[in-house]
Amino acid sequence: MDIGGWYLTDQRAVPQKFRLPAPSVIPAGGYAVFTENDWNANPALANSFRLDSHGEEVYLYSADAAGNLTGYADGFSFGAAQNGVSFGRYVISTGEAQYPAQVANTLGGSNAGPRVGPVIINEIRYHPAPGDEEFIELKNVTSVPVKFYDPNYPTNGWKLAGAGFTFPPDAEIPANGLLLLVGTDAALFRQKYNVPLNVPVFALYPRVLQESGETLALQRPDPPDVDINTGSIFIPYIDVDAVRYVRKPPWPTNADGLGPSLERLNASAYGNDPINWRASYGPGTPGRANWESLESWKARYFSPAELADAAMSGDGADPDGDGQTNFQEYLSGTDPRDAQSCLKIESTTTSNSTPQTILIRLNAAADRTYTVQYRNSLATGDWLKLTNVAPPLVSGLMDVAVPSATNSNTRYYRVVTPWQP
Structure with missing residues (x-):
């Protein structure tokens, strides 16, 4: 494709600055490179320009042989640039083209890709x-x-x-x-x-x-x-x-x-x-590692052959027979191959203090959040939130203190994860 006679500019409002020499042929799937030596060969000329490292824009406009604009334009604006670092076109999953700083300069070749970090x-x-x-x-x-x-x-x-x-x-x-x-x-x-x-x-x-x-x-x-x-x-x-x-x-x-x-x-x-x-699953993990994906979690516990067997590694499967599905074990941070590793209330004890409190003991997983819920009948009624429990720093037994019932002789408790709004 010949783009000779088209324009490069650092001002969208002033398209007709540097006119590309004719011919300027870009081969199929190829590249053409222009530098400051081209558009600023004579800084005294009115249409010469320099790209400002503090932030700038650059645009390409199509034109006919007489220099008249023909309607095509492409370009972008950029912020402050690190010395020696280029910006490059990168198309994200939605099809939008963005221009992040690049890992390396690759003039005349494929872009190296966006910088990430530190x-x-x-x-x-x-x-x-x-x-x-x-x-x-x-x-x-x-x-x-x-x-x-x-x-x-x-x-x-x-x-x-x-x-x-x-x-x-x-x-x-x-x-x-x-x-x-x-x-x-x-x-x-x-x-x-x-x-x-x-x-x-x-x-x-x-x-x-x-x-x-x-x-x-x-x-x-x-x-x-x-x-x-x-x-x-x-x-x-x-x-x-x-x-x-x-x-x-x-x-x-x-x-x-x-x-x-x-x-x-x-x-x-x-x-x-x-x-x-x-x-996230639940309210997020502020100050802790993001949850690993369900796929990555399964890969830690199941062989390639087991991953292909939904009866073993499917979300609804229960390979250790503890009554909790693989997906529930993933949410709980427990081991789907160990029946002793599951979210459950280990014990409850009542204090002798006034007002009386109930200590609910559970085997908690590090970085998981919990909600203690209750209702006064095991058979009917909604489970109501009693308290949220912040994530422990390490896995192990954890006691959660909750108030005892004040107007009911019987109260039932359960623990869910992640914590509920």
């Missing part, structure tokens, strides 16, 4: 159920701590654009670790969800996330630079990771007010694509 947006609860709080979880995908400020300019902190948050001085995320930004008091959130002490927690409050959808961009400061247009000092902020979520398909809709969070499926894959997100 820190990613890992989990988002933007519209919690009543009684729960918003949060954004970040994940360090490297084996070294990441400081959320420029070590050479410590007052220049990282930002989470869209949430209006700038990280405080000395903030950092541990190696392979997590960090939380929460929609309430940080200490109260840590206590309510039993967040591990090695997970930093910062309050976003009173900022709230948009329930209709929002672009969140984790940005790091580049060294201060001189703005080529104004001559003033400018601090470029470079996108490290970005996610644009919405409340409509193909994004998971269960995360819109029904309790679950949005969980990233693959930490090493490009994040701004709904195919890499799912709704």
Whole structure:
């Protein structure tokens, strides 16, 4: 295809800047490369231009032999660029073309693919159920701590654009670790969800996330630079990771007010694509690893031959005969091949204190949440929520204290997971 005579520009409103030399033939499935040496060969000319590393746009327009525009255009805008890093076209699962920073420069060849890390947006609860709080979880995908400020300019902190948050001085995320930004008091959130002490927690409050959808961009400061247009000092902020979520398909809709969070499926894959997100089971896992997929969980317990046998590994199968299906064992975090490993109430005891309490003992799994429910008749009536139980830090026996019945001689309890809104 010959694109000779077409135009490249850094201003959509001024299409006719650099006119491509004729002929400029792109072979089938091939590439044509133009550089600043082409469009800025003579900076004194009015139509010459430079791409601004602080943020810019670039567009291609079709034209006829006389230089008249013929209606075709393609291009994109980009934010601040890291030195030596290119942006490249990447088509996500919906068919939308995006232009993230690339792993490597491949001028004249296929794009290398999006950069991921060193820190990613890992989990988002933007519209919690009543009684729960918003949060954004970040994940360090490297084996070294990441400081959320420029070590050479410590007052220049990282930002989470869209949430209006700038990280405080000395903030950092541990190696392979997590960090939380929460929609309430940080200490109260840590206590309510039993967040591990090695997970930093910062309050976003009173900022709230948009329930209709929002672009969140984790940005790091580049060294201060001189703005080529104004001559003033400018601090470029470079996108490290970005996610644009919405409340409509193909994004998971269960995360819109029904309790679950949005969980990233693959930490090493490009994040701004709904195919890499799912709704969590239950209220999410703030400060803990995202749930592994059902398929990955089954692969840990069943051989390839068993995975092909629905009677053994199907969601409704019960290979250990403990009365709980594989899917229930997956939700409970228990072993589907061990009849002694299942979610059940091990014992109940009554205190001698006033007011009286009941201690319900269960074999809890680390990182799972629970709800204790009750009713006063075993045969009839709805199960009512008595209390939610935050996830334990380690698996093992756990006692949950609940108040005894005040106006009934008999009360029945059950424990469900994940916890109920």
